[in-house]
Amino acid sequence: MGEERVKQEALRIIGMFQVLPRLVVFDLDYTLWPFYCECRSKRETPSLYRDAKGVIYALKDKGIEMAVASRSPTPDIAKTFLDKLGISSLFVQQEIFSSRTHKTDHFQRIQRRTGIPYNSMLFFDDEDRNIDCVSKMGVASILVENGVNLDEFKRGLREFASSKATKE
Numbered sequence: 001m002g003e004e005r006v007k008q009e010a011l012r013i014i015g016m017f018q019v020l021p022r023l024v025v026f027d028l029d030y031t032l033w034p035f036y037c038e039c040r041s042k043r044e045t046p047s048l049y050r051d052a053k054g055v056i057y058a059l060k061d062k063g064i065e066m067a068v069a070s071r072s073p074t075p076d077i078a079k080t081f082l083d084k085l086g087i088s089s090l091f092v093q094q095e096i097f098s099s100r101t102h103k104t105d106h107f108q109r110i111q112r113r114t115g116i117p118y119n120s121m122l123f124f125d126d127e128d129r130n131i132d133c134v135s136k137m138g139v140a141s142i143l144v145e146n147g148v149n150l151d152e153f154k155r156g157l158r159e160f161a162s163s164k165a166t167k168e
Contacts, residue, residue: 006054006150007061013154014062019161021122021140023114024059025107028070028078028096030126031144037070037077046081049147053087060090065114067093069106069123071130102133122160124148 014020029036032052040046059066068091072078075096082088093113095106103125111118118138125131131141140160144152 003054003057006051007057008054009150010051010055010058010153011061013150013157014058014064016154017157017161019164020062020064020157021160022120023065023067023092023110023116023122024156025067025069025110025121025123025139026148027103027123027125027127027130028068028081029072031124031147033081034147037072037081038074040077040081042077042080046084048085049149051149051153052147053085055148055150055153056087056090065092065116067091067110067114068096069103069110069125070096071099071103071106072096073098102127103130104133104137107134107137107139119164122156124152124156 026032033046033048056066070078078096079088093110095109099105107118121139123134123139123141124144125141126144128143131143135141140163142152142156142159
């Protein structure tokens, strides 16, 4: 499925939900792209998972803000790759730094800088330890096995909507 078709399908999926997150946060390595930054060179041309760019542009079109939370030990490479992919400016916040806190520090910074409450966020990551810790903060969190794709995106929106319904 081409990028535009993925975007249109992601827009259709978004339209299925009345309750949407105000902020969607993505991990990078093995969530948006299929590699670890620290195993790559800045000179390389990165690629995203097949559906990732369409999902990102659908969120942008719907006015849903996005951020990055990555524990990469090579933030310079991660930021270079976001620039090369032409998506860096789409993220209102980029918290890319090595940490032993399983992303709680990342989310505290994101929340402080955006003012968006944790229960209005949706998070995608490939590591269950990050999912566990961030979920305890009140963020709807989705463990992805093969990167962000349309099925995981739909599951995330469903999870977010149901978490909001049970809290209200």
